[in-house]
Amino acid sequence: MLRYLIKRILSAFGTMLLVSVVAFLFIRLIPGDPVRLMVGEDASYETVMNVTRKLGLDKPLITQYGIWMKGILQGDLGTSFRTGRPVLEEIAPRYGKTVRLALISISWSVILGMLMGVWSGTNVGKWQDYFGVTLTVAGQAVPAFWIGLLLIYVFGVRLKVLPVSGAKNWKALILPAFTMGTSMAATVTRFTRSSLLESLKEDYIRTARAKGLKERVVIWKHGFRNSLISVVTVIGMNFGAMLGGSVLIEEVFVYPGIGSFLVSSIGLRDYVVVQALILLLSAHYVFINVFVDIVYAILNPEIRFE
Amino acid sequence: MTDRKNILEVKNLSTYFFTDNGVVRAVENLSFKLQEGSTLGIVGESGSGKSVTALSIMGLFKGTTGRVVEGEIIFEGKDLLKLSEEERRGIRGKDISMIFQEPMTSLNPVLKIGEQISEAIIEHQNVGKSEAMEQVVQILKDTGLPRVESIVNEYPFQLSGGQRQRVMIAMALVCRPKILIADEPTTALDVTIQAQILDLMRRLKERSGTSIIFITHSLGVVAEMCDEVLVMYCSRAMETGNVKDVFKDPLHPYTRGLMASIPKLGERVEELYTIPGNVPNPRFMPKGCKFAPRCSEAMDICHEEEPPFFDFGGGRTSRCWLCSNGREVK
Numbered sequence: 001m002l003r004y005l006i007k008r009i010l011s012a013f014g015t016m017l018l019v020s021v022v023a024f025l026f027i028r029l030i031p032g033d034p035v036r037l038m039v040g041e042d043a044s045y046e047t048v049m050n051v052t053r054k055l056g057l058d059k060p061l062i063t064q065y066g067i068w069m070k071g072i073l074q075g076d077l078g079t080s081f082r083t084g085r086p087v088l089e090e091i092a093p094r095y096g097k098t099v100r101l102a103l104i105s106i107s108w109s110v111i112l113g114m115l116m117g118v119w120s121g122t123n124v125g126k127w128q129d130y131f132g133v134t135l136t137v138a139g140q141a142v143p144a145f146w147i148g149l150l151l152i153y154v155f156g157v158r159l160k161v162l163p164v165s166g167a168k169n170w171k172a173l174i175l176p177a178f179t180m181g182t183s184m185a186a187t188v189t190r191f192t193r194s195s196l197l198e199s200l201k202e203d204y205i206r207t208a209r210a211k212g213l214k215e216r217v218v219i220w221k222h223g224f225r226n227s228l229i230s231v232v233t234v235i236g237m238n239f240g241a242m243l244g245g246s247v248l249i250e251e252v253f254v255y256p257g258i259g260s261f262l263v264s265s266i267g268l269r270d271y272v273v274v275q276a277l278i279l280l281l282s283a284h285y286v287f288i289n290v291f292v293d294i295v296y297a298i299l300n301p302e303i304r305f306e
Numbered sequence: 307m308t309d310r311k312n313i314l315e316v317k318n319l320s321t322y323f324f325t326d327n328g329v330v331r332a333v334e335n336l337s338f339k340l341q342e343g344s345t346l347g348i349v350g351e352s353g354s355g356k357s358v359t360a361l362s363i364m365g366l367f368k369g370t371t372g373r374v375v376e377g378e379i380i381f382e383g384k385d386l387l388k389l390s391e392e393e394r395r396g397i398r399g400k401d402i403s404m405i406f407q408e409p410m411t412s413l414n415p416v417l418k419i420g421e422q423i424s425e426a427i428i429e430h431q432n433v434g435k436s437e438a439m440e441q442v443v444q445i446l447k448d449t450g451l452p453r454v455e456s457i458v459n460e461y462p463f464q465l466s467g468g469q470r471q472r473v474m475i476a477m478a479l480v481c482r483p484k485i486l487i488a489d490e491p492t493t494a495l496d497v498t499i500q501a502q503i504l505d506l507m508r509r510l511k512e513r514s515g516t517s518i519i520f521i522t523h524s525l526g527v528v529a530e531m532c533d534e535v536l537v538m539y540c541s542r543a544m545e546t547g548n549v550k551d552v553f554k555d556p557l558h559p560y561t562r563g564l565m566a567s568i569p570k571l572g573e574r575v576e577e578l579y580t581i582p583g584n585v586p587n588p589r590f591m592p593k594g595c596k597f598a599p600r601c602s603e604a605m606d607i608c609h610e611e612e613p614p615f616f617d618f619g620g621g622r623t624s625r626c627w628l629c630s631n632g633r634e635v636k
Binding site: 209 | 412429
């Protein structure tokens with residue numbers, strides 16, 4: 001198990017190295033000169049050359065990449081073109097806000113999704129199930145930004161009960177967290193329902209009932225425990241997508257996280273910031289996957305003992 | 307009949323499955339008695355309704371389309387079918403418990419063996435976790451499992467099929483049930499393991515006095531394990547009686563056919579005997595006796611009218627027109 005874990009973590013770092021190359025090249029492929037955007041159309045050739053040299057953009061790509069990598073290994077992500085401040089300082093507070101939003105969103109959506117999934121799955125063919133399935137389809141089909149706009153209109157503009165932008169207090173988090181978690185809640189509901197239905201068909205459920213256990217225990221301890229294994233995969237896969245999707249939701253709610261920061265940095269061709277943010281978002285995907293593998297092993301003893 | 311009292315009496319039991327393609331009559335008008343401390347064998351081919359009979363007694367139809375539509379199941383003077391689900395739950399696993407055919411899939415893969423057995427104890431007895439665990443260790447030792455102290459902390463996939471079936475037996479017997487229903491407990495096991503499991507069940511029964519309903523398709527197992535036998539065919543009882551009597555003088559042609567199909571040791575024959583034909587499709591049942599189309603002794607009446615039970619005293623009955631010299635039941 002430990003060896004397996006070390007192997008997974010090492011391969012995760014390999015993936016990250018690959019991502020760093022792609023992120024580095026990708027931003028430089030977009031047309032547009034960051035220096036021109038900084039100094040303006042009317043600046044003299046001299047100024048342009050000076051700034052280019054100062055930013056290190058005159059060096060060959062491979063050297064630029066080397067400098068970047070060397071910095072990362074020393075804990076230095078570089079300096080933002082736009083503000084001249086260290087990227088780490090720029091990202092840190094925004095990153096905290098995005099993570100907070102994502103964690104709140106995933107918490108409510110996973111808990112609610114599992115409860116709804118079990119509720120739906122143990123009432124197959126009854127109104128509870130139809131209700132759950134309908135909500136699920138709606139939650140997955142409706143785009144998040146539209147839900148966001150709808151919520152802003154209803155709770156912000158019409159009812160005037162909740163703030164529609166910013167991140168000043170917990171109230172400001174309600175609408176974006178709801179928007180962000182909707183599709184996750186729907187996905188978790190669906191997978192919990194179907195995978196619970198699968199495990200409730202198993203022989204060991206009949207054994208559990210033959211023991212005279214309470215139906216609540218049969219469902220949660222014997223059925224749900226087993227269905228969790230596949231539900232966790234889905235959660236892991238979607239959590240990565242959720243962080244990527246925060247770009248859109250942060251735009252809609254003018255939320256000061258890394259999503260909206262990434263969009264404005266791409267606009268200004270702030271290479272260093274964009275590189276760092278792509279690397280960060282990819283790291284989430286990769287390490288959430290490692291985390292999911294660990295949770296797997298906790299849930300499934302057969303993997304744990306291999 | 308002996309003067310032992312009946313611990314379980316099934317009267318006119320009918321259990322149907324209501325599927326999308328119509329009603330499947332899995333058990334039809336079945337009656338039998340289980341005497342205290344004895345072992346009743348229910349024998350028959352696949353699909354004859356043996357397992358459904360067991361599930362009817364246990365009340366384990368949740369998640370299926372099955373339902374008992376008629377009859378009574380009298381246990382200790384009470385009709386189980388009239389009890390609430392909550393009252394039946396109190397009996398399941400405590401007074402009446404069951405072991406299943408598939409030991410590989412009947413245990414929960416993600417829970418430790420000790421946990422799976424002790425939860426039954428905690429559910430039915432007023433004891434704490436540590437005391438329950440002591441009982442678990444004791445019952446596992448009784449089943450002859452090695453290194454019991456470590457097995458309680460292991461998962462099902464770490465055990466062999468025979469070991470898992472021992473765990474299932476321990477789980478079923480841990481609350482000292484009055485009745486144990488064993489649904490083909492050895493079918494999925496290797497022959498040598500089969501013998502060990504049968505031996506274990508016999509030993510445990512002698513010690514605890516539990517009454518057993520032993521479901522099997524093997525007459526050999528019946529001869530070895532049972533006191534009484536019930537032969538089922540097409541959801542119905544065909545013949546009942548004391549094992550010795552039935553083996554010495556089978557009354558029903560179906561029972562005779564089953565016995566002729568057992569290969570005998572030291573006897574080399576060109577071809578093993580098989581009963582001709584197949585079990586009829588439950589949706590297209592023959593009009594008269596359900597066995598008539600496959601019966602070499604069938605008469606005209608057999609195809610026209612289903613025979614009633616003919617009683618020969620001492621628990622011997624046969625559902626066959628050839629036995630019309632007996633006392634007709636109902």
